[in-house]
Amino acid sequence: MTAADAVSRAAPAPAGGDRRRSGYLRYGLGRIGGAVVSLLAVLVTGFFLFRLIPGDPVKTMTGGRPVSAEQLAAYREEFGLDLPLWEQFTDYCGKALTGDLGTSYQFRAPVTEKLGEALGPTLLLTVTAFVLHTALGVLLGTRSAWHHGRTADRLHTGLALTLYSLPSFWLGLLLIVVLSVGVGPVPGLFPTGGMESGAEEGFAHVLDVAHHLVLPVVTLVAVEYGQTLLVTRSALLDEMGSDYLTTARAKGLRDDLVRRRHAVPNALLPTVTLIFVNLGRTVAGVVLVETVFSWPGLGGLFYQALSVPDLPLLQGLFLFFAAAVIILNTVADLLYPLLDPRVGR
Template sequence: MSRAASAAEATTGDPALAGPSAGEPRTRTAYTYARYVAGKLAGAAVSLFAVLVTSFFLFRLIPGDPVKFMTGGRQVSAEQLATYRREFGLDLPLWEQFTDYCGKALTGDLGTSYQFRAPVVDKITEALPNTLLLTGTAFVLYTVLGVFLGTRSAWRHGRLGDRLNTGLALTLYSLPSFWLGLLLIIVFSVGMGPIPGLFPTGGMESGGEEGFAYVVDVAHHLVLPVVTLVAVEYGQTLLVTRSALLDEMGGDYLTTARAKGLRDDLVRRRHAVPNAMLPTVTLIFVNLGRTVAGVILVETVFSWPGLGGLFYQALSVPDLPLVQGLFFVFAAAVIVMNTLADLIYPLLDPRVGR
C-alpha cells in the first residue's frame, strides 16, 4: 500500500484526525441564527415592558378627573367620590397602582373601563375587527400599488411616468390624513357644485340591512376612509421600493443576466426585484403593525367604530385603563411586527445576523 493511501486510511479511520464534517457549517449556521433570534426576542420583551411602564405613567399627566366624569356632572358628596375612587383603585398610592397594573397585565387583564364599566380586553376585542376591516383593506391596496408603481418607476427612472409617479407620491404622502379625509367628505359626501353626495359622511353601516345588502352597505361606507389611507400611505412604499431597486440596477449580475439573453422584464422580475425587496419587507411589516393599531385620525374623522375611534373617545375622559390598554396594544403590534421582520431578514439575506 502506498504512503498516500495509508495516510488516507488512517485519517478516515480516526475520528480525531478527520477534518470538519459536512454538517458542522450547517450546525454553526443554525446556532448563529438561534442566538440572533434569542437576542431579538429579548429586545422585544424589554421593549414591551418599557411600553407597559410608559403607558401607565404617561396618561396620568393628562388633565381631568375620571371620577368626576363618571358622576355625569351631578353634584355628589365627598363620600360618593371616595367610593368611586376606592372601587377603581384610585385611592391607592401610585406605586401600588403600578404594581397592580403590571401584575394584571401579565395575565392578560388590562383593567376595567371607567366609562363603559366593562373589561378593557372586551372593548378592544369588540372594536378590533372593524379596524382590521378598514386598515387591512387599505394595507393590501397601498402595498400592492406602492410596490407595483415603485418597481415601474425605478425601471424607467427619469422618464415622464417616473417623474409623475414620484411627484404625486410625495405630494399625497405629505398631506395630513385628517385634512384629506375632511376634503373627501366635503366633495363626495356633502357634494360640491356638479358633484353630488355619493358616499356616507361617516359610520360603518346605515342600519337595518341584512345579508348581501349589509355587505354592500358596509362597502359603501368603507370607500372614502380606505381611499384616504391608500392615498396617504402608498407613496412611502413606492419611494422605498423605487430607491432600493435603483441601488440594485447597477449590479453586475443584472448585466450578466442580460448577456445570457434574458428579456428585460424577466431580468427585473426574477433578479432585480427580489434582491431589492429587503427594505420594502421591513416597511410592509411596520405598516402591518400599524394596521392592527389603526389610524386614529382617519377613524375619528369618518366616525369609524374601531380602535382609533375608541382611543380618541377614551382620551377625552380620560378613561385611564382603556387608554393604557389601547396604547399597549398599538405599541405591541408594531414591536411584534418589527421583530418578525428582523427574524425573516436572515432567511432572505444570509449576511444579516452573521
C-alpha cells in the same frame, strides 16, 4: 499527545449549516429579548403617561350632576383611585402580566372585552388598506425605477412624496367635504362616517359596509403607499446596474423577463421588511382616520377613552398599539436573515 488533544483533533469541525443555525438563533434571541424589554417599557410608560392628562375621571363620569363627597369617595374606592400611586402601579403591572387589563370606567366592562369588540372593524379597515397600499407601492415603485427619469416616473414620485407628507386626518376631512358633503356640481357620493347604515342584511349589508369603507381606505392608502413606492424604486435602481442583469440581457432575455425574474426579486428584500413595519404603522396610525370617519374600531374607542379620561381603557389601547408595532418589527427582523443570509452573521 494527551487523550484530550487526540479527541479534539479527531472531532469534526462544525458544519457550515450548524454555524448558520446557531448564528441565527443568537440573532433571533437577541431580537426577541429586545422586543420583550420594549413591551415592558411600554407597560410602564402607559401607566404614567395617561395620568398626566388633566381632569378627574370620577367627576367626568358623573356627567356634571351634583354628587356628594361620600359618593365621589365611593367611586374612587371602586376603581382603586384612592390607593397610593405606587400601589396602583404594582397592581396594574401584576394584572397586566396575567392578561387582565382592568375594567373600563365608562363602560363598566373588562378592557379586554372592549378591545375584542372593536378589533374586528379595525382589522377590516387596516388589512384592506394595507393590502392595497402595499400592492400599489410595489407596482408603481417597480415601474418608476425601470423607467426612471421619464415623465411617468417624475409624476409617480412627486405624487407619492406629496401624499406621504399630508396628515391623514386632514386628507380625510378633505375627502369628506368633497366626496361626502359635495362641492358645487359634485354630489355627495359616500357616507360621512360610520360603518353601516343598519337597514340591510345579507349581501346588501356587505355592499353597505363596503360603501362606508371606501373613504377611510382611500385615506390610508393615499398616505401610506408612498413610502413603499420610494423604497422599492430605490432598491430596484441599485440593482439595475448589476452584472447579472447585463448577463441576462446578453443571453437574449426580454427586458420584461429580466425585470420580473431577476431584478425585482432581489430588490424586494428591503421592501419585505418595510411591509411588516408598515403594517404596524398602519395599525397604530388608524386612530386618527377612525376618529375622522366615526369608524367603530379601536381608534374611535381611543378617542372616547381620552374624553373621560378612562385610564384602564387608555392603558390597554396604548399597550395594544405599541405591541402591534413592536411585534411586527420583530417579525420583520426575524424574516430578513432568511431572505438575505448576510444579515445576522
